[in-house]
Amino acid sequence: MPEQDDEAREFDIKWADGAELKEPSARARMLAARWKENPPEPQPFRAEPEFRARRRSSLRTPRRSAWGSAAIVFGCLAAVILLLGYVNSRGSY
Template sequence: MAEQDDWEREFDHVWANSAEHKEPSARARMLAARWRENPPDPAPFRADPDPVGPRRSSWVSTAIVIGCVAAVMVLIGFVQLSASY
């Protein structure tokens, strides 16, 4: 019975979570010490790695796709025409 009381006392999460003072983790202490001496540069949340250039209009993209499809169709027709001779 005493062993069960030790087990409950050791893993009493309600008691541990109700503590007034909670010690930060080792990583939090390490980062706080590092940033005290050398603070990090400010950066926006999930910043883009590279600025994006100007975008083309959707009509230009559509014309490029249709032109490529037409060129492939002409090439296939030319290959079939030359293979039949």
Template sequence: MPGQEDEEREFDLRWADDAAHKEPSARARMLAARWKENPPGPVPFRAAPDRGTSLRSSWMSTALVLGCVAVVIVVLGYARFRAPY
């Protein structure tokens, strides 16, 4: 009777979802205990990038990608030009 088992399971899931008190996960309990004794310091959402090297490497990687695309276009055009019709 698979239909009856599904109904019982659905009832159990609804019952669990409607519980008044939900127990936190083991990781949440572990972190709460650890932070009670030694609270974590503030952490920024995103770290500020190092402007000197990050900006330069960004432009260099962009130029490298565009250069590779240009080379592929030239090679494909040359191959089509040289191909017998």
């Protein structure tokens, strides 16, 4: 029985993919209607250099290397393991 369902589903997919005319999505129709009255202004592919430089200088967080971040994570993990071991050894008396 599942084989028949798979074959029917595959047939439906082939039938849908083979359609000569595909209807656009609702968003595509909405944008086409909006752009018919007010076409969008052309946008540059890349931002202008002064915009990118200004954006970078506005970032106030220092950049850390991936190794520095990994060392902090493993250091915290080691500290937690040592703390749990210490608490466990104190409670066994």
